[in-house]
Amino acid sequence: MMLARVADSLYWIGRYVERAEHMCRLADVLLNATLDRTESSGQVARMVISAVSDGEHPEDVSPWDAAMAITMESGDSDSVTAALARARENARQVRDQLTTETWERLNLIYLRVTGPRANREFSDAPSQFLHDIIADLHLFKGAADATMSHGEGWGFLQLGVFIERAQLTGRLLQAGFGRSLGRPVTEHAAMTALLRMSCALEPYLRKHTADIQPRLIRQFLMFDEDFPRSLRFATARIEEHLSGVGRNVDLGGAAGPERLAGRLKARLLYAEAETLTGEDSDLLVATVLEECARLHAGIYDTFVAYSLEMRLPA
Amino acid sequence: MRYALAETTPIAGATAPGPAPYDEMIDPDGDVRPHYAALARRVASLSDEDLAERQRLLERFFLLQGITFTVYGAESSTERIIPTDLLPRIIPAGEWATIEAGLVQRLRALNMFLADIYSDQKILMDGVVPRELVLGAPSYRREMQNLFVPHQAYANVCGSDLIRKPDGGFAVLEDNLRVPSGVSYMLANREAAKRTFPGSFRMAGVRRIEQYPDLLLSTLRSMAADWRPNPQVVVLTPGVYNSAYFEHAYLARLMGVPLVEGRDLVTHDNMVYMRTTTGLRRVDVIYRRVDDDFIDPLTFRRDSSLGVAGLFNAYRGGNVVICNAPGTGVADDKAVYAYVPEIISYYLGEDAILPNIETFLCREPSQLSHVLANLDKLVVKAVGASGGYGMLIGPHASRAERESFADALRADPENYIAQPTIQLSTAPCLIDGAIDPRHVDLRPFILSGDKIRVTPGALTRVALKKGSLVVNSSQGGGSKDTWVLGETEAGEAGA
Numbered sequence: 054m055m056l057a058r059v060a061d062s063l064y065w066i067g068r069y070v071e072r073a074e075h076m077c078r079l080a081d082v083l084l085n086a087t088l089d090r091t092e093s094s095g096q097v098a099r100m101v102i103s104a105v106s107d108g109e110h111p112e113d114v115s116p117w118d119a120a121m122a123i124t125m126e127s128g129d130s131d132s133v134t135a136a137l138a139r140a141r142e143n144a145r146q147v148r149d150q151l152t153t154e155t156w157e158r159l160n161l162i163y164l165r166v167t168g169p170r171a172n173r174e175f176s177d178a179p180s181q182f183l184h185d186i187i188a189d190l191h192l193f194k195g196a197a198d199a200t201m202s203h204g205e206g207w208g209f210l211q212l213g214v215f216i217e218r219a220q221l222t223g224r225l226l227q228a229g230f231g232r233s234l235g236r237p238v239t240e241h242a243a244m245t246a247l248l249r250m251s252c253a254l255e256p257y258l259r260k261h262t263a264d265i266q267p268r269l270i271r272q273f274l275m276f277d278e279d280f281p282r283s284l285r286f287a288t289a290r291i292e293e294h295l296s297g298v299g300r301n302v303d304l305g306g307a308a309g310p311e312r313l314a315g316r317l318k319a320r321l322l323y324a325e326a327e328t329l330t331g332e333d334s335d336l337l338v339a340t341v342l343e344e345c346a347r348l349h350a351g352i353y354d355t356f357v358a359y360s361l362e363m364r365l366p367a
Numbered sequence: 368m369r370y371a372l373a374e375t376t377p378i379a380g381a382t383a384p385g386p387a388p389y390d391e392m393i394d395p396d397g398d399v400r401p402h403y404a405a406l407a408r409r410v411a412s413l414s415d416e417d418l419a420e421r422q423r424l425l426e427r428f429f430l431l432q433g434i435t436f437t438v439y440g441a442e443s444s445t446e447r448i449i450p451t452d453l454l455p456r457i458i459p460a461g462e463w464a465t466i467e468a469g470l471v472q473r474l475r476a477l478n479m480f481l482a483d484i485y486s487d488q489k490i491l492m493d494g495v496v497p498r499e500l501v502l503g504a505p506s507y508r509r510e511m512q513n514l515f516v517p518h519q520a521y522a523n524v525c526g527s528d529l530i531r532k533p534d535g536g537f538a539v540l541e542d543n544l545r546v547p548s549g550v551s552y553m554l555a556n557r558e559a560a561k562r563t564f565p566g567s568f569r570m571a572g573v574r575r576i577e578q579y580p581d582l583l584l585s586t587l588r589s590m591a592a593d594w595r596p597n598p599q600v601v602v603l604t605p606g607v608y609n610s611a612y613f614e615h616a617y618l619a620r621l622m623g624v625p626l627v628e629g630r631d632l633v634t635h636d637n638m639v640y641m642r643t644t645t646g647l648r649r650v651d652v653i654y655r656r657v658d659d660d661f662i663d664p665l666t667f668r669r670d671s672s673l674g675v676a677g678l679f680n681a682y683r684g685g686n687v688v689i690c691n692a693p694g695t696g697v698a699d700d701k702a703v704y705a706y707v708p709e710i711i712s713y714y715l716g717e718d719a720i721l722p723n724i725e726t727f728l729c730r731e732p733s734q735l736s737h738v739l740a741n742l743d744k745l746v747v748k749a750v751g752a753s754g755g756y757g758m759l760i761g762p763h764a765s766r767a768e769r770e771s772f773a774d775a776l777r778a779d780p781e782n783y784i785a786q787p788t789i790q791l792s793t794a795p796c797l798i799d800g801a802i803d804p805r806h807v808d809l810r811p812f813i814l815s816g817d818k819i820r821v822t823p824g825a826l827t828r829v830a831l832k833k834g835s836l837v838v839n840s841s842q843g844g845g846s847k848d849t850w851v852l853g854e855t856e857a858g859e860a861g862a
Contacts, residue, residue, distance in 0.1 A: 058630070058642070142607075303645075357644075
């Protein structure tokens with residue numbers, strides 16, 4: 054049993070923390086790519102920009118400015134600092150639900166990225182700055198895992214993490230291979246950059262050796278069973294946590310979001326991964342993104358903003 | 368230790384400087400008081416850098432915990448910690464015993480007073496307290512009349528402001544029976560002090576205060592109806608933008624109960640429920656940190672969005688308990704304050720253990736003329752106001768200010784009281800790297816439910832500005848840890 058508002062906040066903390074980590078990696082890969090003056094750096098820049106912007110493609114932005122905007126710009130934009138500020142604001146609203154260890158980690162990151170020295174630290178050594186945030190976010194996740202009860206609250210936190218993660222990986226796949234964008238990545242350097250952005254380079258190499266091919270990358274990011282950022286892995290966790298938190302909800306016979314989650318998990322679990330054409334892959338990724346959006350709405354309607362008439366005590 | 372007593376600052380305009388303030392650490396002969404000896408030796412053994420390092424450690428602890436308030440600027444907002452002083456204030460066991468007995472006595476009498484004025488009003492009929500003073504007070508809640516309150520415990524949480532007078536005795540400056548705050552700072556200061564002075568802390572034999580959340584929870588539980596076997600307690604906060612939000616979350620976390628906002632609660636059939644992920648769940652006791660006016664838009668202020676519509680009716684129906692009870696403010700009213708010694712002797716037949724500060728009620732013609740004749744020596748306060756508003760500090764005011772205030776006094780004397788300017792005691796504080804005396808007060812916390820309990824500790828508020836007597840955090844005040852020593856006067860033993 055937990056307050057509906059609290060569950061909602063925990064869910065959003067999960068989403069924002071995952072988003073912040075992802076954006077850090079994007080910015081870091083982007084800055085790295087600019088070090089080479091090759092065609093691939095152009096591909097990387099296009100990929101990152103299309104992964105973070107919804108449809109708009111401002112072509113005239115320099116990679117440095119783009120990385121700066123991804124990291125530091127605050128306000129309404131989707132930046133690392135904005136995501137961290139919102140995660141922390143949500144954490145403050147449910148401060149009583151987080152352990153002190155967990156709260157301290159998140160608060161520390163927030164104080165660092167919004168502190169008076171943050172802009173200079175980023176300008177002086179952007180890679181170090183981004184690396185430190187990622188490391189601190191891992192500490193946050195580790196502290197949460199080690200100190201919070203793995204009950205309902207944990208379930209909502211993890212739901213946020215994995216729905217966000219499935220969407221981010223999906224969008225990255227679209228940016229890298231989507232037909233609609235017309236320019237799928239082919240350069241070796243751009244493909245490794247794509248793997249780096251999803252933190253998948255080392256796990257990929259261990260599975261497929263240094264045989265880097267678009268088809269295998271796509272297969273890995275979509276269907277790998279054990280890689281924590283693959284669509285299959287993320288959707289399996291969504292299903293798992295949703296059935297955990299949904300256990301005690303009486304919907305009076307109506308179908309809850311668990312049904313959506315189970316179906317989505319099955320789609321990835323039983324897909325014919327080896328023979329899937331590029332076009333079918335695009336369709337599947339698009340379906341995953343749509344279903345995640347429906348799950349997001351379904352969770353809100355079922356656990357947070359349900360109508361009172363349905364749940365009045367008998 | 369480089370520490371000199373505070374000089375008596377002659378107040379401009381005053382005819383004679385008052386007596387020197389009592390210093391918590393040094394006696395008038397310049398010797399360190401025995402209960403401070405161990406700490407004084409420890410501090411003397413530390414270099415300036417050591418002290419500064421400890422101060423940094425302390426501030427980092429508060430920052431990490433998020434014990435901060437936000438300063439909103441034009442471009443960005445920054446988080447500041449509440450100023451906290453490194454050096455603890457120490458109270459020996461004997462003095463604390465008097466304080467504790469006095470606080471218990473006072474709260475017992477005030478609860479009996481509230482139970483009386485909200486039922487038979489015997490004290491008003493007997494003319495001990497003027498009827499119009501009570502019934503005319505804005506904090507008097509007609510809605511509470513004849514409403515059953517378990518154990519007659521109206522003020523479940525009370526934070527009284529004590530000061531130490533130049534003669535060394537403690538006196539009550541103010542009772543806070545509405546929604547007193549500051550207890551989280553008492554607890555956080557203690558947590559920090561254990562990190563900054565672990566050795567001195569252990570040697571001094573300081574009494575524990577960490578049980579406060581447990582005591583608070585059992586006090587709140589004792590207020591629930593006895594046919595509810597496992598009462599659900601919640602803390603009601605106005606929300607994350609409230610300056611005391613940290614405290615609300617802190618208490619909820621340490622009690623292990625939900626922290627709710629008004630929008631999390633609904634009433635149905637005169638019962639109160641909270642919205643959980645699995646549906647509605649009944650609430651039995653609400654420790655509310657929202658003022659009376661805002662708890663129920665149907666009963667009190669209609670424009671409030673912080674409360675719960677229908678809450679008061681559920682309370683009247685006995686289906687939920689609101690702690691503190693609405694309407695307790697009438698007993699900490701500034702004019703009623705003057706009658707507390709009479710209230711104590713009326714209900715308990717005892718003399719007040721902790722004295723009041725001498726108070727002149729301007730509603731009495733003879734006292735009014737005394738106040739008008741001595742405006743340059745007195746502090747005059749509006750009865751209904753708080754937080755330093757509507758107040759004249761005579762010795763600091765200009766002649767013109769005093770004259771315009773005198774007109775206001777004559778026009779509406781019932782609205783004012785006056786008290787002499789009081790020299791608060793001083794305690795050593797670390798100010799800009801040096802140890803210097805600053806004025807302090809003392810806010811202990813008293814719980815009342817099935818019984819009355821005083822936590823052996825307090826929030827010591829500090830006026831960080833030199834010579835200032837204002838300890839409010841909104842006006843440059845800070846706080847420090849307060850060590851109440853156990854029966855064995857261990858302060859002497861540390862070597």
